Amino acid sequence: MKSFTLSFLFSIIMSSVFSQTSIPELIQSGNQKVLEDDYKGALYFYTKVLQIEPTNPEALYYSGIMKYNMQDFMNAINDFDNLAISDTNNVDLFYYRGNAKFKMKMLNEALADYSKALVLDSTDQDCLYNRAITLYYLDKKEESCKDLLKLRKLGVAKAEELWTEQCR
Amino acid sequence: MKNKLLIYYYLFIIGVCTITPITANSSVALVQEKKDYGIQDAKRPYTKPKDRPYLPKNLKAIPKSSQEKSKLDSVPKKALKRK
Numbered sequence: 134m135k136s137f138t139l140s141f142l143f144s145i146i147m148s149s150v151f152s153q154t155s156i157p158e159l160i161q162s163g164n165q166k167v168l169e170d171d172y173k174g175a176l177y178f179y180t181k182v183l184q185i186e187p188t189n190p191e192a193l194y195y196s197g198i199m200k201y202n203m204q205d206f207m208n209a210i211n212d213f214d215n216l217a218i219s220d221t222n223n224v225d226l227f228y229y230r231g232n233a234k235f236k237m238k239m240l241n242e243a244l245a246d247y248s249k250a251l252v253l254d255s256t257d258q259d260c261l262y263n264r265a266i267t268l269y270y271l272d273k274k275e276e277s278c279k280d281l282l283k284l285r286k287l288g289v290a291k292a293e294e295l296w297t298e299q300c301r
Numbered sequence: 302m303k304n305k306l307l308i309y310y311y312l313f314i315i316g317v318c319t320i321t322p323i324t325a326n327s328s329v330a331l332v333q334e335k336k337d338y339g340i341q342d343a344k345r346p347y348t349k350p351k352d353r354p355y356l357p358k359n360l361k362a363i364p365k366s367s368q369e370k371s372k373l374d375s376v377p378k379k380a381l382k383r384k
Contacts, residue, residue, distance in 0.1 A: 194347045201342075224355060225345040232342045254355040259341040266338050295338065 156182050160191055172199045190220050198229060206233040224250045228260050235267060243267050258289055265292070269299060 163178030176199040182192035197212030213230035220226060231246030247264035250257055261280050268277035278300035284292030 191347050198344070220350070222350065222353065222355075223348075224353070225348065228345065229342075232340055235340055259343060263340040266340050269338065270335060291341075298336070 156185060156189065156192075159185075160195070163192075163195060167195070167199075172202045175199050176203070188215070188219060190216055194220075194223075194226065194229075197226075197233075201229060201233050201236075204236075206237045209233045210237070222253055224254045224257055224260070227253070228257070228263075231260070231263060231267075235263065240267055240271050244271065258284060258287060262289065262292060265295070269295075274299065 159178045159182045163175040163182075166172075166175035166178065176196060179192045179196040179199065182189050183196060186192070193212050193216040197209045197216065200206070200209035200212060210230060210233045213226055213233065216223070216226055217230070227246045227250035231243045231250065234240075234243035234246060244264060244267045247260045247267060250260040251264065254260075261284055265277045265280035265284070268274075268280065278296065281292045281296040281300060285296050
């Protein structure tokens with residue numbers, strides 16, 4: 134009985150030790166799969182990390198992106214929501230969550246996310262462009278043109294095209 | 302009788318065909334379809350909070366307010382009361 138208890142305790146300690154050390158490796162394996170464009174394979178590793186540490190920011194972020202890439206936008210938003218609880222100053226998180234919400238046609242929510250990202254970093258051209266597009270679809274032409282004008286001044290070719298079509 | 306009905310039917314069709322384009326034209330501005338513009342979704346790697354270029358600005362802002370708060374905390378409550 135004593136040996137059983139000891140071996141049980143030993144296995145628990147060892148498993149926790151291994152699980153701790155394996156998180157960076159698991160993330161590395163996931164990242165490797167991303168390089169091979171194997172999003173499903175990558176998601177497997179990020180999910181493994183989240184089973185060990187459900188709030189791991191890197192795993193939540195990449196898990197969300199993998200789901201986004203696999204067009205599973207609702208679950209991607211879910212991961213980004215979980216990440217947003219602890220990581221409140223992440224422009225990329227709001228950018229991706231905005232994109233996922235845009236794809237789900239949740240335009241007002243997407244707009245809010247792009248605006249949050251731009252509060253953190255007003256020079257983020259992708260967020261500014263995506264907000265302009267979202268505003269365009271929300272029939273807020275004036276505000277959309279304001280964002281496009283900012284991008285034009287920064288020399289963004291795509292914005293120039295859109296501005297000529299919609300704002301001139 | 303049948304011929305009369307046919308004539309009415311043809312007149313109705315001709316009427317519809319002439320009116321529809323006119324009304325459709327007038328409502329073009331209202332029902333104008335949105336052009337399909339895609340968003341930018343370039344891949345972005347995860348950056349740790351300490352590596353974010355825009356964060357120091359925010360981090361500076363937080364201690365400042367907390368410092369002010371702590372200063373306020375250190376002031377005796379009586380001093381904050383209006384005389």
